[in-house]
Amino acid sequence: MTVLETVSGTVLESDLVPAGVCLQLESQRNRRPRGRDRYTISEVAEYTGLTAHTLRWYERIGLMPHVDRSHTGRRCYTDRDLDWLDLVARLRLTGMPVADMVRYAGLVRQGEETVAERERLLSAHRETVRRRIAELNATLEVLDYKIERYADTRRRASGRD
Amino acid sequence: MTVLETVSGTVLESDLVPAGVCLQLESQRNRRPRGRDRYTISEVAEYTGLTAHTLRWYERIGLMPHVDRSHTGRRCYTDRDLDWLDLVARLRLTGMPVADMVRYAGLVRQGEETVAERERLLSAHRETVRRRIAELNATLEVLDYKIERYADTRRRASGRD
DNA sequence: TACGGAGTTGGAGTGCGCTCGAAGCAAGCG
DNA sequence: CGCTTGCTTCGAGCGCACTCCAACTCCGTA
Incomplete structure (x- = not known):
């Protein structure tokens, strides 16, 4: 029905954690x-x-x-x-x-007898994450477009002055 | 300092919107x-x-x-x-x-005189989104690994029975 | 003219994921 | 011995993004 339904609904960034931002899988x-x-x-x-x-x-x-x-x-x-x-x-x-x-x-x-259901649960979540990534990528394009337009506006403005 | 600091902090999925889940940029x-x-x-x-x-x-x-x-x-x-x-x-x-x-x-x-700041704001947000995507991709790997291990366990279990 | 349905307001309530405070105990140190 | 530090419990409080309620107005149709 609506255009903007999504896999994720609202997404909050509650606390933007301090400074040393980096996710190092290996460390x-x-x-x-x-x-x-x-x-x-x-x-x-x-x-x-x-x-x-x-x-x-x-x-x-x-x-x-x-x-x-x-x-x-x-x-x-x-x-x-x-x-x-x-x-x-x-x-x-x-x-x-x-x-x-x-x-x-x-x-x-x-214990062991729930392994199948655990796998199912994680797989479902993986699907959600994949859709979310696709969503973010789609929005990146819109953002790129917007930013490019602002950059144009700025360039034209400074050109005129 | 800590391993699991991230760009996004906690992320909530408040309401998983109804059924027709699809983000169609063009429609x-x-x-x-x-x-x-x-x-x-x-x-x-x-x-x-x-x-x-x-x-x-x-x-x-x-x-x-x-x-x-x-x-x-x-x-x-x-x-x-x-x-x-x-x-x-x-x-x-x-x-x-x-x-x-x-x-x-x-x-x-x-109005117009805020164009530069708007561009800055959107650019900063774009960076956040990019980092978030990277984060999600990194976690997908962990998920893949986990799921694969569960699948192994299941296969071994059914093989034994 | 009566009535249902959709709109209006201000303010209170909800759900989630924490976050904090109060009161108390246990160990270590001068 | 007193003091600090760090832990314990329970329950209350917070911030965010809605979500809903009560009381009201307005419009269209029967």
Whole structure:
């Protein structure tokens, strides 16, 4: 019916994260606090870029697969937890709703028999991401056109003066 | 500092719009309610996919360049308004915050002397979109890898049974 | 002239994803 | 011993982009 329906609906950029903006797929492991396999919440916060608050919240809503505790009740994250958070961050980055990630986490918790459904879920999401990329590319063209027109206007204006 | 900082921060998919999902850049003009250059709010809602509520809200916050009224005070949208809404929808689609769009609308209202700044604003946004696309592509790889691994697991499982 | 339907306003409410504050405990240090 | 620092919990609050409600007006048709 309408022209501007999209795969993504509204897209928010809530917090434009600080400065050192770059997604380096490979550098993960290096940057992981020297492989002790036991990390405090603040170390994990530092590593993932999430706040400690958010990490606790992820746990509360069932987005973390159950984090170990020290004898005094403090969280002890493992390398596996960091791996999981990497995946979560990526899904989040590509716009998967938290509810879906929670669902996915639940499937993981249930074990092997959910492998097919997990695959289905990720495949569906991949499709969404692909459509989103196509959408963005289409809009880039419009942006290019607009910018080019502004550039023309500017050139004409300065030519006249 | 952290690995997962990104250009986009969190991305929400608020409402996955109904069914006929497809962005057809070219079909705009055809689908525009026969060129009368005077449209009611509900016609515009139908055309843009926004609700009448949202259209009024856009006006209130200064995202619409001033819409004509009929003698009884009803909004009369013109083709120019629809053009503007097309652009707004595209910017929204690519994640530009409403506040920035309002700022852009303000520049347009101020006239010719803001052309340079408008160009700057759109260029900056284009850069953001480009980075976002790169980000999504990078994540697609991770997704591919994950899905492939799930597929393997499934194949091995069915092979054993 | 009565009535349904579509428009108008201002302001309140919703959903999502965090984000924060208060109050309390435990460990380490001078 | 007191003090700081960093963690704990629970629940409330926030920012964004809508989304909706109540009360009203206006228009067209029966």
